[in-house]
Amino acid sequence: MIRIEKLNKAFGKLKVLNDVNLEFQKGRVISLIGPNGSGKTTLIKSILGLTIPDSGDILLNGKSILKDFHYRNSVGYMPQIGRYPEHMKIHQVFEMMKDLRSTQTLLDEEIIGEFGLNSLLEKRMGTLSGGTRQKVSASLAFLFNPLLLILDEPTAGLDPVATEHLKNKILKKKNEGALILITSHNMSEVEELADRVVFLVDGTIRFNLSVEEIKNDSGETRLGKALAKRLEGGVYA
Amino acid sequence: MRKVLKYVIYDVFRSKMLIGYTLLLFAMCSGMYYLGSGDSKTTVSLLHIVLLVVPLISIIFGTIHYYNSREFIELLMAQPIRRRRILLGEYFGITFSLSVALLIGLGVPIALWDFSESSLILLLVGVLLTFIFTALAFLASVRSADKARGIGSALLLWFYFSVIYDALVLWLLSSFSDYPLEKPVLILTAFNPIDLGRVMVLLKLDTSALMGYTGALYLDFFGSGAGILYSLALLLVWLILPLIFSVKIFAKKDM
Amino acid sequence: MLRLLVLFLTLFIYGNASARKFTIGKNGTVVSIKDALKIAAEGDEIQLLPGIYAEGEIVIDKRIILSGTNESILDGGHSASVLLIRSNGVTIRGITIQNCGYSDIREFAGIRLENVNRCIIEGNKLFNNYFGIYLANSHHCRILNNRVEGLAKTETSSGNGIHLWKSEYNLLVGNHVSGHRDGIYFEFVKHSSVISNFSEKNLRYGLHFMFSDDDSYRYNIFRNNGSGVAVMYTRHVNMDHNRFEYNWGSAAYGLLLKEISYSRINNNIFFTNTTGLYMEGSNQTIVENNDFVKNGWGLRILGDCFDDTIRSNNFRGNTFDVATNAVRSMNVFNSNYWDQYSGYDLNHDRIGDVPYHPVSLYSKITEESPFALMLLHSFFVNLMDQAEKVVPTITPEAFKDDSPLMKPLRNDTY
Numbered sequence: 001m002i003r004i005e006k007l008n009k010a011f012g013k014l015k016v017l018n019d020v021n022l023e024f025q026k027g028r029v030i031s032l033i034g035p036n037g038s039g040k041t042t043l044i045k046s047i048l049g050l051t052i053p054d055s056g057d058i059l060l061n062g063k064s065i066l067k068d069f070h071y072r073n074s075v076g077y078m079p080q081i082g083r084y085p086e087h088m089k090i091h092q093v094f095e096m097m098k099d100l101r102s103t104q105t106l107l108d109e110e111i112i113g114e115f116g117l118n119s120l121l122e123k124r125m126g127t128l129s130g131g132t133r134q135k136v137s138a139s140l141a142f143l144f145n146p147l148l149l150i151l152d153e154p155t156a157g158l159d160p161v162a163t164e165h166l167k168n169k170i171l172k173k174k175n176e177g178a179l180i181l182i183t184s185h186n187m188s189e190v191e192e193l194a195d196r197v198v199f200l201v202d203g204t205i206r207f208n209l210s211v212e213e214i215k216n217d218s219g220e221t222r223l224g225k226a227l228a229k230r231l232e233g234g235v236y237a
Numbered sequence: 238m239r240k241v242l243k244y245v246i247y248d249v250f251r252s253k254m255l256i257g258y259t260l261l262l263f264a265m266c267s268g269m270y271y272l273g274s275g276d277s278k279t280t281v282s283l284l285h286i287v288l289l290v291v292p293l294i295s296i297i298f299g300t301i302h303y304y305n306s307r308e309f310i311e312l313l314m315a316q317p318i319r320r321r322r323i324l325l326g327e328y329f330g331i332t333f334s335l336s337v338a339l340l341i342g343l344g345v346p347i348a349l350w351d352f353s354e355s356s357l358i359l360l361l362v363g364v365l366l367t368f369i370f371t372a373l374a375f376l377a378s379v380r381s382a383d384k385a386r387g388i389g390s391a392l393l394l395w396f397y398f399s400v401i402y403d404a405l406v407l408w409l410l411s412s413f414s415d416y417p418l419e420k421p422v423l424i425l426t427a428f429n430p431i432d433l434g435r436v437m438v439l440l441k442l443d444t445s446a447l448m449g450y451t452g453a454l455y456l457d458f459f460g461s462g463a464g465i466l467y468s469l470a471l472l473l474v475w476l477i478l479p480l481i482f483s484v485k486i487f488a489k490k491d492m
Numbered sequence: 493m494l495r496l497l498v499l500f501l502t503l504f505i506y507g508n509a510s511a512r513k514f515t516i517g518k519n520g521t522v523v524s525i526k527d528a529l530k531i532a533a534e535g536d537e538i539q540l541l542p543g544i545y546a547e548g549e550i551v552i553d554k555r556i557i558l559s560g561t562n563e564s565i566l567d568g569g570h571s572a573s574v575l576l577i578r579s580n581g582v583t584i585r586g587i588t589i590q591n592c593g594y595s596d597i598r599e600f601a602g603i604r605l606e607n608v609n610r611c612i613i614e615g616n617k618l619f620n621n622y623f624g625i626y627l628a629n630s631h632h633c634r635i636l637n638n639r640v641e642g643l644a645k646t647e648t649s650s651g652n653g654i655h656l657w658k659s660e661y662n663l664l665v666g667n668h669v670s671g672h673r674d675g676i677y678f679e680f681v682k683h684s685s686v687i688s689n690f691s692e693k694n695l696r697y698g699l700h701f702m703f704s705d706d707d708s709y710r711y712n713i714f715r716n717n718g719s720g721v722a723v724m725y726t727r728h729v730n731m732d733h734n735r736f737e738y739n740w741g742s743a744a745y746g747l748l749l750k751e752i753s754y755s756r757i758n759n760n761i762f763f764t765n766t767t768g769l770y771m772e773g774s775n776q777t778i779v780e781n782n783d784f785v786k787n788g789w790g791l792r793i794l795g796d797c798f799d800d801t802i803r804s805n806n807f808r809g810n811t812f813d814v815a816t817n818a819v820r821s822m823n824v825f826n827s828n829y830w831d832q833y834s835g836y837d838l839n840h841d842r843i844g845d846v847p848y849h850p851v852s853l854y855s856k857i858t859e860e861s862p863f864a865l866m867l868l869h870s871f872f873v874n875l876m877d878q879a880e881k882v883v884p885t886i887t888p889e890a891f892k893d894d895s896p897l898m899k900p901l902r903n904d905t906y
Contacts, residue, residue, distance in 0.1 A: 050311060077312070
């Protein structure tokens with residue numbers, strides 16, 4: 001569904017993405033992990049069109065996205081920190097997004113209800129807590145029934161109940177055939193959701209394996225330990 | 238663009254800074270009319286305010302708004318919207334809001350006390366300076382990812398056009414006072430939108446007589462209908478060039 | 493003809509015992525003024541009934557009184573002067589005189605006096621004449637309460653409202669002059685006074701003085717003339733209680749002094765002129781108790797002026813208080829009120845404790861490079877002037893008022 005070919009990006013002298021090649025099929029959850037500054041965010045932003053790569057290509061269903069913006073009709077994005085016009089109410093933010101996308105697709109408002117946002121619709125964005133704003137961000141990401149979902153640290157700041165709702169929603173979307181890219185530091189979450197794990201260091205892919213492969217290789221039953229073992233062992237490091 | 242613009246206006250209209258700006262302008266201008274003698278001297282005082290405050294507020298408001306909206310702009314960029322439309326939407330949202338503030342803060346006192354050609358030109362110059370300095374603010378903002386640097390370079394731009402440029406001009410004119418300076422004087426005016434706006438208003442006031450031969454030269458050049466069009470066109474260039482550069486940079490910008 | 497003969501005989505019979513009075517007009521005793529002048533004797537009065545009299549140039553060579561109402565109109569028909577006075581002691585009172593001729597060589601006037609003494613020109617209305625009232629080599633005359641209105645379009649094709657040449661001991665009171673080249677013009681005029689006149693909308697000067705010593709002008713209003721009032725090459729002039737106002741244009745002055753000495757300028761108001769008072773080559777002149785209000789330049793004093801005293805004046809709301817091209821001041825400034833003064837008065841003697849420098853840095857710069865005026869009212873220029881005021885470094889040190897007043901003076905002005 002998505003293919004990334006020889007993607008390179010440098011900020012000044014700093015190479016952030018180094019010949020990245022990846023390919024994912026639909027109906028999967030992919031977890032991007034790596035230390036800070038490893039290039040995860042740049043990779044996501046390249047797919048979203050927020051960052052423009054120096055060379056290489058990104059193909060969505062066989063079509064390059066680099067000079068196009070229409071593909072974003074089928075992309076949902078939840079940023080790590082969402083900030084919205086302060087004086088706008090929650091329902092106005094939803095309406096604005098619907099208006100801006102002027103989409104004919106069916107809307108998926110399920111998670112808005114699950115997050116309990118319906119009772120907060122009249123609140124202004126500037127008065128919301130970080131967690132509630134994350135709920136709004138997540139709701140917006142799912143709202144337009146995207147084929148590709150990009151979630152940047154989605155559960156950071158969410159309360160446990162909301163986190164559960166979000167996880168369920170992610171799995172549901174996966175089963176409906178969407179491709180979901182998640183960056184996360186939370187290994188139990190990765191274990192719970194991900195089909196594959198992509199590990200980036202200094203803009204280079206150190207490995208791209210399924211969760212089972214990682215566990216089997218290390219003989220550990222828990223992903224976190226398996227990963228730690230793998231990294232300490234220096235097999236790929 | 239119109240959709241983005243709509244939401245920017247909605248948001249900015251509720252900001253305290255914009256309301257404060259409107260009230261500040263209104264208080265200062267009404268005060269001038271109330272305390273002043275209501276003749277061209279008052280218009281000159283208003284001119285001082287417009288030339289100092291409008292560019293400064295526009296450039297500060299423009300940069301601060303841009304940096305505060307960065308995450309929102311990023312979110313918009315992840316939507317199926319052309320980048321150009323996002324930036325232009327933000328730009329016209331700000332300029333529209335600031336112009337409304339100016340039209341209320343300055344326009345209402347003018348309508349109440351001195352509805353004259355010179356005051357209307359002053360208002361027009363104020364609106365144009367709002368557009369120009371917001372464009373410069375956006376140029377400074379899109380060029381720099383760092384908020385402090387962005388605001389710093391915006392303030393530097395303002396300082397350049399308000400102070401440094403005129404200081405250089407004064408130095409040039411007094412160093413070369415033995416040479417024929419008719420053409421340089423006209424050209425030097427065109428290279429600073431604040432100076433251009435000031436001359437446009439002064440020429441509509443009897444104060445222009447004080448400019449003596451220079452004033453006669455200006456009147457000859459800018460005073461006619463064609464001259465007004467010419468200076469308006471120049472101000473539009475000052476608006477469009479930074480805006481085009483901003484859009485160009487923004488289109489290739491990494492968030 | 494018979495009627496004239498009868499009249500003539502009648503007059504002859506009743507003789508010269510006392511001044512007689514003729515009425516002129518269709519219903520009068522005589523039809524034409526010229527006929528009446530033929531038969532009139534010294535001291536007689538010729539009274540014009542309402543009507544238009546177009547008799548060409550009328551020469552008055554007898555000591556008579558010519559009077560009428562404002563509807564008594566003498567029309568020169570654009571040929572020559574309308575009234576030419578060649579006798580002493582003539583009085584012209586209350587008539588309207590219009591349309592004298594125009595010539596490049598001869599200076600025609602509505603009323604022209606040549607080589608006469610003690611004439612009175614009073615309460616007349618002069619309209620659309622080349623020169624209005626013209627005194628050539630005439631003395632001890634009184635020009636009172638006339639209204640002189642021209643339709644001047646260019647300086648070269650128009651004459652002056654009230655013009656005096658080589659005349660002494662004359663008095664001009666209460667005249668209203670407008671629409672001429674110069675409103676009132678004096679050349680080689682001595683010992684004369686100009687009082688309570690109103691001169692406005694003249695193309696060049698409201699009042700123009702040249703080579704005219706020992707004159708005074710007081711309580712006049714000079715408003716909205718091309719370049720205000722000019723006093724040139726003259727000594728011992730007193731100018732007081734006048735108003736110089738609304739003389740606004742790129743080269744307009746309230747009062748322009750050129751080569752003036754031993755004169756006094758006091759209790760005048762200079763209001764809304766491009767330059768209030770302009771002094772060139774003036775010395776030993778005292779400028780005192782005047783109000784300089786809302787002028788572009790309040791006072792412009794050139795480097796060739798010396799020993800002048802500028803004291804006890806108010807300077808308020810001028811864009812520039814004082815401008816000069818001089819490096820050193822050879823004139824004295826003291827005890828003036830300057831509204832731009834920002835000093836303090838610790839000992840409460842109503843005199844500021846720090847001197848005021850009335851020549852701003854920007855005004856100094858523009859004097860040397862006039863193109864710098866393109867920055868008029870720019871933020872930088874204001875900033876620079878404020879800085880210079882705090883720490884004077886460039887403005888001429890000697891140009892200062894050591895005793896600036898904290899409060900404006902209440903000057904006795906008109």
